[in-house]
Amino acid sequence: xxxxxxxxxxxxxxxxxxxxxxxxxxxxxxxxxxxxxxxxxxxxxxxxxxxxxxxxxxxxxxxxxxxxxxxxxxxxxxxxxxxxxxxxxxxxxxxxxxxxxxxxxxxxxxxxxxxxxxxxxxxxxxxxxxxxxxxxxxxxxxxxxxxxxxxxxxxxxxxxxxxxxxxxxxxxxxxxxxxxxxxxxxxxxxxxxxxxxxxxxxxxxxxxxxxxxxxxxxxxxxxxxxxxxxxxxxxxxxxxxxxxxxxxxxxxxxxxxxxxxxxxxxxxxxxxxxxxxxxxxxxxxxxxxxxxxxxxxxxxxxxxxxxxxxxxxxxxxxxxxxxxxxxxxxxxxxx
Amino acid sequence: xxxxxxxxxxxxxxxxxxxxxxxxxxxxxxxxxxxxxxxxxxxxxxxxxxxxxxxxxxxxxxxxxxxxxxxxxxxxxxxxxxxxxxxxxxxxxxxxxxxxxxxxxxxxxxxxxxxxxxxxxxxxxxxxxxxxxxxxxxxxxxxxxxxxxxxxxxxxxxxxxxxxxxxxxxxxxxxxxxxxxxxxxxxxxxxxxxxx
Amino acid sequence: xxxxxxxxxxxxxxxxxxxxxxxxxxxxxxxxxxxxxxxxxxxxxxxxxxxxxxxxxxxxxxxxxxxxxxxxxxxxxxxxxxxxxxxxxxxxxxxxxxxxxxxxxxxxxxxxxxxxxxxxxxxxxxxxxxxxxxxxxxxxxxxxxxxxxxxxxxxxxxxxxxxxxxxxxxxxxxxxxxxxxxxxxxxxxxxxxxxxxxxxxxxxxxxxxxxxxxxxxxxxxxxxxxxxxxxxxxxxxxxxxxxxxxxxxxxxxxxxxxxxxxxxxxxxxxxxxxxxxxxxxxxxxxxxxxxxxxxxxxxxxxxxxxxxxxxxxxxxxxxxxxxxxxxxxxxxxxxxxxxxxxxxxxxxxxxxxxxxxxxxxxxxxxxxxxxxxxxxxxxxxxxxxxxxxxxxxxxxxxxxxxxxxxxxxxxxxxxxx
Numbered sequence: 001x002x003x004x005x006x007x008x009x010x011x012x013x014x015x016x017x018x019x020x021x022x023x024x025x026x027x028x029x030x031x032x033x034x035x036x037x038x039x040x041x042x043x044x045x046x047x048x049x050x051x052x053x054x055x056x057x058x059x060x061x062x063x064x065x066x067x068x069x070x071x072x073x074x075x076x077x078x079x080x081x082x083x084x085x086x087x088x089x090x091x092x093x094x095x096x097x098x099x100x101x102x103x104x105x106x107x108x109x110x111x112x113x114x115x116x117x118x119x120x121x122x123x124x125x126x127x128x129x130x131x132x133x134x135x136x137x138x139x140x141x142x143x144x145x146x147x148x149x150x151x152x153x154x155x156x157x158x159x160x161x162x163x164x165x166x167x168x169x170x171x172x173x174x175x176x177x178x179x180x181x182x183x184x185x186x187x188x189x190x191x192x193x194x195x196x197x198x199x200x201x202x203x204x205x206x207x208x209x210x211x212x213x214x215x216x217x218x219x220x221x222x223x224x225x226x227x228x229x230x231x232x233x234x235x236x237x238x239x240x241x242x243x244x245x246x247x248x249x250x251x252x253x254x255x256x257x258x259x260x261x262x263x264x265x266x267x268x269x270x271x272x273x274x275x276x277x278x279x280x281x282x283x284x285x286x287x288x289x290x291x292x293x294x295x296x297x298x299x300x301x302x303x304x305x306x307x308x309x310x311x312x313x314x315x316x317x318x319x320x321x322x323x324x325x326x327x328x329x330x331x332x333x334x335x
Numbered sequence: 336x337x338x339x340x341x342x343x344x345x346x347x348x349x350x351x352x353x354x355x356x357x358x359x360x361x362x363x364x365x366x367x368x369x370x371x372x373x374x375x376x377x378x379x380x381x382x383x384x385x386x387x388x389x390x391x392x393x394x395x396x397x398x399x400x401x402x403x404x405x406x407x408x409x410x411x412x413x414x415x416x417x418x419x420x421x422x423x424x425x426x427x428x429x430x431x432x433x434x435x436x437x438x439x440x441x442x443x444x445x446x447x448x449x450x451x452x453x454x455x456x457x458x459x460x461x462x463x464x465x466x467x468x469x470x471x472x473x474x475x476x477x478x479x480x481x482x483x484x485x486x487x488x489x490x491x492x493x494x495x496x497x498x499x500x501x502x503x504x505x506x507x508x509x510x511x512x513x514x515x516x517x518x519x520x521x522x523x524x525x526x527x528x529x530x531x
Numbered sequence: 532x533x534x535x536x537x538x539x540x541x542x543x544x545x546x547x548x549x550x551x552x553x554x555x556x557x558x559x560x561x562x563x564x565x566x567x568x569x570x571x572x573x574x575x576x577x578x579x580x581x582x583x584x585x586x587x588x589x590x591x592x593x594x595x596x597x598x599x600x601x602x603x604x605x606x607x608x609x610x611x612x613x614x615x616x617x618x619x620x621x622x623x624x625x626x627x628x629x630x631x632x633x634x635x636x637x638x639x640x641x642x643x644x645x646x647x648x649x650x651x652x653x654x655x656x657x658x659x660x661x662x663x664x665x666x667x668x669x670x671x672x673x674x675x676x677x678x679x680x681x682x683x684x685x686x687x688x689x690x691x692x693x694x695x696x697x698x699x700x701x702x703x704x705x706x707x708x709x710x711x712x713x714x715x716x717x718x719x720x721x722x723x724x725x726x727x728x729x730x731x732x733x734x735x736x737x738x739x740x741x742x743x744x745x746x747x748x749x750x751x752x753x754x755x756x757x758x759x760x761x762x763x764x765x766x767x768x769x770x771x772x773x774x775x776x777x778x779x780x781x782x783x784x785x786x787x788x789x790x791x792x793x794x795x796x797x798x799x800x801x802x803x804x805x806x807x808x809x810x811x812x813x814x815x816x817x818x819x820x821x822x823x824x825x826x827x828x829x830x831x832x833x834x835x836x837x838x839x840x841x842x843x844x845x846x847x848x849x850x851x852x853x854x855x856x857x858x859x860x861x862x863x864x865x866x867x868x869x870x871x872x873x874x875x876x877x878x879x880x881x882x883x884x885x886x887x888x889x890x891x892x893x894x895x896x897x898x899x900x901x902x903x904x905x906x907x908x909x910x911x912x913x914x915x916x917x918x919x920x921x922x923x924x925x926x927x928x929x930x931x932x933x934x935x936x937x938x939x940x941x942x943x944x945x946x947x948x
Contacts, residue, residue: 096737108598142587394802
């Protein structure tokens with residue numbers, strides 16, 4: 001009988017439960033002993049992708065480090081909604097200093113641990129895209145260059161959300177923000193700008209770089225755990241939709257993230273010492289329109305007449321990503 | 336208080352000379368202050384360094400405006416920078432050259448000063464001979480010890496050995512000694528010439 | 532042990548004796564020799580249990596110090612001028628968070644125009660950032676103040692800035708007495724933080740504080756500095772007993788007991804002022820000197836006491852409150868009980884302009900003769916200034932001011948017309 005590959009995949013979330021798996025293979029969040037490091041009671045918006053990503057990432061980091069973890073946090077949504085005076089959601093030692101210096105603060109903490117002979121204590125730095133790709137860029141590059149023992153996690157929602165959705169260097173082309181309004185000849189953010197932080201991280205040759213989304217939370221946990229197996233500078237770039245800033249329904253956060261991956265808009269991969277070592281393949285390729293349409297920040301592309309030219313350019317970028325990273329195998333290409 | 340001003344160009348060890356002078360004085364139990372007047376690092380630019388010697392704490396911080404002694408490490412500065420500004424009538428002048436004051440074009444100026452306190456020494460040549468490098472600063476200190484008598488050659492040697500190591504230190508010490516002897520000889524000859 | 536070394540090296544030795552755990556610095560003239568000295572000590576192992584981090588900017592330097600200090604390590608950095616400004620956000624952050632970082636500021640002018648020489652504009656630009664600010668008169672005091680600073684900062688949970696004049700002190704060789712490790716260990720116990728990032732006892736540091744509590748938090752910062760006003764003189768006394776000399780304290784007076792006129796200043800210029808005052812005293816002038824060592828907190832009562840019998844005060848300062856006059860003199864006025872007209876501001880030494888005994892003698896004599904303006908710029912070249920102003924009156928496109936003045940001075944080759 002001819003051998004045929006059979007593909008199973010669930011379309012709903014498979015992050016919690018996993019009763020079919022052995023205990024040690026289950027997600028951290030499904031474990032009753034999880035640390036709940038970002039505890040409930042924080043003030044994040046309904047459906048906030050960053051809150052979801054941070055909760056998974058930090059609990060996974062706590063498990064991977066035997067609960068010996070210190071976090072430095074940039075100014076931004078995560079910092080603001082997690083520490084509304086006089087409360088804090090953090091169950092771990094946590095410091096917020098400034099907007100642009102989180103990587104340096106983390107370097108300092110790591111140095112203190114080293115000098116005190118506490119090499120068991122690991123350090124995580126967290127920031128949004130603004131605090132990472134723009135104002136925090138200098139300090140981030142310095143930390144990378146020195147190969148300081150820090151895991152930097154960037155929660156990328158493509159704009160300065162906490163200050164009212166202004167454009168950052170991570171804002172995708174054509175997206176509407178408060179400073180790239182959907183007016184004029186080229187509505188939304190212009191093409192030909194922006195920074196590819198994962199690529200820049202890789203260019204520094206640091207031990208480990210990975211991207212992830214909040215649609216594949218077990219993958220996210222696994223990458224955090226994996227990163228803690230390295231010493232030196234590590235970078236994790238997590239794609240986190242923002243219902244408020246992107247203008248999508250709050251229950252669609254995970255779905256939008258999955259669409260970003262399945263269209264090729266956001267490549268999910270791992271790299272070590274500057275070279276890609278694994279990619280997360282697209283299960284079933286989807287046209288970028290399916291990703292763009294549910295988000296009001298792209299609504300101006302779907303007017304009368306629709307901006308097929310812009311959508312086409314976005315599709316080209318997605319296709320280029322698929323080619324560059326080899327995100328599709330024969331199976332995934334089939335509709 | 337005895338004030339020395341050293342003129343030279345970046346790369347000739349002007350600042351180090353002032354520092355070594357202060358170390359030499361320190362070793363003799365005196366108070367000494369040495370500091371530079373210069374800007375960003377740049378070879379070849381005019382550099383001035385100052386040194387003050389005293390038997391009590393030195394509080395003054397202004398540049399040396401009325402030097403008791405001048406050490407000129409680079410004679411090309413003579414007509415470019417006001418090296419003689421403020422020099423006391425009894426002042427000492429030591430110029431790094433194999434030419435005379437007259438030949439350098441400062442003979443006229445020198446006539447107003449005490450002849451036995453004006454000396455020249457080919458410090459760069461001595462440095463090349465004993466050290467292998469054309470850095471005249473340590474040699475000039477030996478010359479200064481000779482002309483002024485304000486510091487001993489032994490202290491200069493000790494200061495050189497504190498600043499430098501191994502062959503470089505010994506080369507500099509040898510150059511300083513040679514310069515010391517040269518200047519002492521020059522002073523003797525000047526005295527005999529006067530006596531005649 | 533007595534040594535004849537460069538001021539920067541003396542400071543490096545003193546800092547090393549204080550057992551710093553994390554040193555992070557970015558090079559800027561004229562502080563470079565300090566961090567180079569410390570870097571070498573760490574690399575060779577002479578300074579053990581210390582991490583030396585080469586950071587990519589001054590902003591990173593202060594930020595690394597913040598992280599290290601918050602995690603319980605004794606942290607140190609050094610900067611000057613533009614570097615201090617570049618890290619300004621983090622400087623405020625450090626004092627706001629109450630982290631006892633010690634920083635050397637090798638006082639240097641702030642541009643534009645760019646200038647690497649000494650004045651106090653850098654430290655003065657941060658005078659209200661919440662750090663304790665101490666000014667050294669000479670290299671002995673510079674090294675001693677660092678030893679005091681670590682203990683002071685850690686006791687109060689406040690960062691401390693030790694200011695020493697760039698080039699004039701940092702690059703000057705003079706005799707200093709370096710304490711022994713035993714002496715410093717007896718003076719400075721290991722750092723016991725009031726707050727620390729520790730997995731065993733997690734805390735959140737750096738939360739947002741709104742209108743309901745911000746006034747109180749800021750009041751507490753002020754109250755801490757008020758406490759420093761008591762600790763500093765008390766510990767200067769302890770320092771005298773432990774190390775055998777008078778370094779630090781709030782201020783030093785010199786011949787002020789019967790002085791009709793007192794000259795007030797900070798830093799190394801005090802040495803030149805004292806020599807000038809000695810000369811004028813020989814001519815019969817009743818003149819004394821008040822050296823401010825602790826600028827923040829401002830020792831309002833101690834200054835008032837020191838100036839109580841003076842009929843006239845001349846503040847010689849290496850700083851300028853543009854549009855107002857003197858910075859130090861404004862602070863002095865808060866302490867002076869006499870008429871404000873008798874506090875003269877003499878702006879001197881900006882950008883490294885030499886302050887000479889001759890020039891000082893002229894202004895002190897003029898002051899005593901009631902002939903000194905309220906605000907004077909020492910040794911100002913009026914002709915140069917007039918030429919620049921005339922140029923601007925004559926043409927709109929008058930050109931960059933600095934370049935024009937340098938050309939007038941003959942420093943830059945004249946432009947052919």
